[in-house]
Amino acid sequence: MDTRLEDVWRRESPHVLGALVRRYGHFDACEDAVQEALLSAALHWPREGLPANPRGWLVRAASRRLVDALRSDRARLDRETTANRLAPSEAPATDSDDSLHVLLLCCHPSLTPASQVALTLRAVGGLTTEQIAAAFLVPVATMGQRISRAKARLQAAGARLGDVTRADLPARVESARQVLYLVFNEGYAATGGSDLLDVPLTAEAIRLTRELHRRLPSDTETAGLLALMLLTEARRAARADDRGDLVPLADQDRGRWDRPLIAEGVRLVEAALPAGPVGPFQLQAAIAAVHGEAAAYADTDWPQIAELYRMLDAIAPSRVVTMNRAVAVAMTDGPEAALAMLDPLLREPVRGHRLQAVRAHLLEQAGRATEARAAFREAARLATSTPEQRYLHRKAAALAD
């Protein structure tokens, strides 16, 4: 019963919250009321069985609590101006799907990306503040403050559900995609805290992106994002060894890749690419799909990957894209051609271990062992993730032999 209750709750909570906020406003008070409705459900459902319409049950229970709470606030403050709006006989509709609206509300432009992420996990993902804090490795009190500040800011900005106009929608959906991508990356890159979570952030990001894709099936970038997540998640089991150290793509055991996930990702991106404007998520997904379809690293279709990175560099230029493009060019035109592509980046005053790590691998391929060792050492010096640092030290030490 416990896990079933949990499943129902996680599926229904954004809908219940959305229904209440749409009807009454007061995001903060609605959230409290939804939490209380869950407590009530936890008492009643195990004894009486799951109601036929859990969402309707939760919306009714939460509405009663909310109306009571708002009334007692009003009585205390002696403000009765809108009390007549709160007649409980007019319960909010329970058949509408409001989770998308809640997601778009959480991605309000008045919030910082970190706050958008935290609020999305809380209000749309149904995670507790403790779970979100554990996922981001920050104290619970810090995360609690971040979430309440975000809610206060929404209130101050007068943000309400359903206030997204048709003209705002593309920008809001774009920021929702960025938020979901951040959630996924946080889960994927985290090496420490993720084991402590019963709900991995990557799974949560995929679940919410699936939902967004289901609601906006013709949005090709959302399809691209979902494909990118699935294709990346498919490699999870092969990405770290028993010690938790990083295994690069070239050395991964492809037998441990999740084939059904890869097939689903490939289908999504193949349908999205010809259907609409090509964006960065679709191109990154297409690159991940080419890797996913190669039976071995040596079988990778490098000319296609180099071309996809060229397109990506044209629409969304960045240092990371240039570095990845150089790696693909090394496979088609040799390491010296790739190293030449990196030269302009070396002149920029940006520090970071990644450029040195890519250079080190290319120098190693080119047979320039002494320079490669120095570059691996420099990359290790700049690295801020312990598993990456250990990997780079190992590479430098191996070249010293």
Place this chain on the structure above:
Amino acid sequence: MKYVILIHSNPQPWGHPTGDYIAEHQALPAAQRERLNAEFERLLTEMSANGELVAAEALADPSTATLYRWSGGEPLATDGPYSESKEHLAGFFLIDVSGPERAQEIATAFSGPGETVELRPAMWPGGEEH
């Protein structure tokens, strides 16, 4: 009561866990190294579970630091490291424990050959009365 435990160390090359890159630590017999590591892991797990561990970070190479000093009426940024000494701040733990005895017990277990572990009480209102 809150304390920070500061690890002053000089891993060569810079790396974490620092013990893996410290000659004195590597010179210990393998069995003793394993015992120290296991004890450290056990204590860290216990402190995470009982809430004594508030925060912990391993720090990147001190030469990657940027230092901000006031110069000619405005801040001037230069590259690190902060100190010329042999040992550098390599990481810290913020702990919240029942009293000084427990803090000392933890700091003792965190110490290792070739490193200095600094146990430093945090200031808090009325702290001097304890």
